[in-house]
Every structure is written in C-alpha cells, then in structure tokens.
Amino acid sequence: MKGKWKWVVIIIIAIVIIGSIADGNDSDEPRKTGEVASSDSSKTSQKKKKDSKKKNTFKVGDIVETPDLKISFISAKKYKSKNQLVKPKKGYIYYRMAFEFENIGDSDQTISSMASWNCYADGYAADAVYGASDDSIDASLSPGKKASGAVYYEVPKKSKKITLEFDTNFWSQDKIVFIAK
DSSP: OHHHHHHHHHHHHHHHHHHHHHHOOGGGSOEEEEEOOOOOOGGGHHHHHHHTTSTTEEETTEEEEOSSEEEEEEEEEEEOOSOTTOOOOTTEEEEEEEEEEEEOSSSOEEEETTTSEEEEETTEEOEEOOSSOSOBOEEEEOTTOEEEEEEEEEEETTOSOEEEEEEEETTTTEEEEEEOO
16 A cells, blocks of 8 residues: 555656646746837837736837846837838838847757747738848857847738737747837
C-alpha cells in the first residue's frame, strides 16, 4: 500500500508543477519600463494613454520589457513607398511602425517581420507589406545585442484604430499589443 500512495503523491506533485508552469507568473508579463522621444502627434496622445492602461497594451514612445526582450516603440505613421512597383490598393495607405529590440535574456532571440506580427485596422486583419523599404526587422539577436527597423501594413485610409500584435512566445502565444493609431 505504501508504494501505491508514493505514486499518487508523485503524480499530484507533477500535476501541480505542470499547472504552475502552464499558468505562468506575473514576473513574465511584459511591463512598461520607460518612454522614448517620438514625433507622434499630440492629438492622439490622450486616447493612447487610456488604451495603454490595458494589460499588455502599449503606445508610441513606450519601452516594454519581457523576460528576454527590451522593446522600444519608436514611431507609427503613414508611409509612402519610394518603390514605384509597391503601391497600396485603392482606398488604402501603408502604415509604418518602427521599433528597437534588445536581447536582455540569456539565449538568442529571433525577431521576424513575417512571423511575429499581426496588424488590425478597426478590428479587421491588415495585410503585411514586404519590399516597401529595406529597414524591415529580421534578426537573430545574441544576448546583449540590438536591432532596429520597421514593419509595414496596408490599412484602409479611413481607419480610426490601428493595433499591432507582437508574439513574445510562439509556444504560449503570449502577445504584446501596440496602439499605432
């Protein structure tokens, strides 16, 4: 009988450990740690301040830290491509969101303009734009290293709210939401 109870206790402990790992803890939550200077219009700053109070939601100028990355949201604005072949659809514009990433973790971190992001204009998914410029963010960062660049999306001209989601963890699908407009 003692051997049977030993296994029951081991199984219960394993379930508790797995449950606590899956649930995570607050120390892994992205948190605002500062602000950067930006050329963002002051007209929308009041709305952005209200939106940024939501959990994992940040605005232009915020510096956000996760356990592995320090992310500075530099700017968000309309963009006109210099490439004559890259033009938005009728009724749409390109929007450019610029960031700086620093690896503050202990292992390499990959930032991909193709896989890490989702953009929404007034709640609808927006199409990513590739080839609009040569400053897209695609890097593998060693600990202590930095990369900067931008992601581009095609959004309706009349969009009132543009949000950008960044996947901080592929496996758990944790996201940070950046308010671009």
